[in-house]
Amino acid sequence: MSFSDNKLTVRSPADLVAAVPYLLGFRPSDGSVVVIASRDRRVVFAARSDLPALGAPASHLFDITANLVPVVRRQQPITDIMIVGYGDADHFDPALRTVGEAFTASGMTVRELLRVTGTRVFNLTCDNPACCPPQGIPFDPTASLVAVQATAAGLVALPDRAAVAARFAPVDGAARDGIRRATRAAVTRLKSLTVVGSTRVDEAGAQAVRDALRQHDAGKRLTDDEVAWLTLLLKRPSARDLAIELTQPHDQHVTFWADVTRRVEEALVPAPATLLAVAAWRCGDGALAAMAADRALQVDPAYQLADLLRQALHAGLPPSVFEQAIATGRTNPSTE
Structure with a gap:
């Protein structure tokens, strides 16, 4: 760390x-x-x-x-x-x-x-x-x-460690119901866009990532619809890798990805949880980074990007090594 x-x-x-x-x-x-x-x-x-x-x-x-x-x-x-x-x-x-x-x-x-x-x-x-x-x-x-x-x-x-985990613990109650409705609507929206072609989906993913981080940097919290759309598109390698590139090593982006990880539908947790791990690691918070990577792997044990990050953390390697691996294109999750 x-x-x-x-x-x-x-x-x-x-x-x-x-x-x-x-x-x-x-x-x-x-x-x-x-x-x-x-x-x-x-x-x-x-x-x-x-x-x-x-x-x-x-x-x-x-x-x-x-x-x-x-x-x-x-x-x-x-x-x-x-x-x-x-x-x-x-x-x-x-x-x-x-x-x-x-x-x-x-x-x-x-x-x-x-x-x-x-x-x-x-x-x-x-x-x-x-x-x-x-x-x-x-x-x-x-x-x-x-x-x-x-x-x-x-x-x-x-x-304690439980307090660290609480930073990205899943929301429940009305908040969970709201994100479920938003995710169902986002799935329907994505199906319509997929008909047009994969290029349009990649463009939408890039736009969603840029808009989401821009809004957060301006002090605005994402709506349920925006969280659902963003996290659905983060399943695309191009959107996820752009998010890694644009995520900066400061606490505001750690807070952003922690909030998204808390609110996202369970099946879509791996990408935002891994992005939270990247942001935390870049800020020197190895405990949060490791726990966020574990959260991603809890949902999808085959999510290779989170697994690579966890291995690097356990080996005591600096974030630069992980980022070089991403640049070589060796870290696409098996589900992609």
């Missing part, structure tokens, strides 16, 4: 822990491990994973480290890494040390190995009671200077 140019001043382990939710976009729950890679004291990458539950086979932890280590190594050059785990000492201290040893064995320097339990931070790499007391370092993430800096910079830390 890449980050914006916002700078957070981290002076202590407590500051680092306070910064983690803003790096990820949400607050990690107990059972999480976060690996933060830095280059000359500047954070360049962060990855989160779930540690195995208590009593799980040791192979599960080795599988996690076998995935994390190469992902982080791809972010070279890296000067050092910090590892933060969330949970109780008996369960997580041995697991965190195993993760740290795996990174050390791969040639990376582990600068901090921290455990967060409740409102205290424990430093597993320092035994100096003057700076790292055995009872841990108390911290209040809401009162931290890091939180103040992050808020001033416009960074947001949602309470």
Whole structure:
């Protein structure tokens, strides 16, 4: 996951822990491990994973480290890494040390190995009671200077992953009934246009994409009819790829595609959800990007563009690699 140019001043382990939710976009729950890679004291990458539950086979932890280590190594050059785990000492201290040893064995320097339990931070790499007391370092993430800096910079830390998913959760009730009616009308309209020829459909798709983004940029929310028409046409590779090209790396376009993904008919979710993933990834929000790609694949497991994006995210690759793949024409969904 890449980050914006916002700078957070981290002076202590407590500051680092306070910064983690803003790096990820949400607050990690107990059972999480976060690996933060830095280059000359500047954070360049962060990855989160779930540690195995208590009593799980040791192979599960080795599988996690076998995935994390190469992902982080791809972010070279890296000067050092910090590892933060969330949970109780008996369960997580041995697991965190195993993760740290795996990174050390791969040639990376582990600068901090921290455990967060409740409102205290424990430093597993320092035994100096003057700076790292055995009872841990108390911290209040809401009162931290890091939180103040992050808020001033416009960074947001949602309470958990569920809150991230809620940004594009499907609408229901009257809103769902309205979009269903609009989609039925759009299908009838598209059938009439298809009779004229595929070129006219591609032209309509390009126009719908341009009009939709123009309206949003002007502060206007799409009507149900406009959402239905746009998302029906986004099944066309030409319309979808134009939308990728025109979607900019700023929060307004993330908000736009999140709204469209919430309102679209279930069968048409893959294209707008993938576009939401692209927008979020370009903005450095890897958590939202991964969850949006998963939403697309939940509806259509064969949607290759979302699958390619998810693979790139899991591999820790930058958005530019994904965009180069699109440019080569290797990412058309199998349903097209």
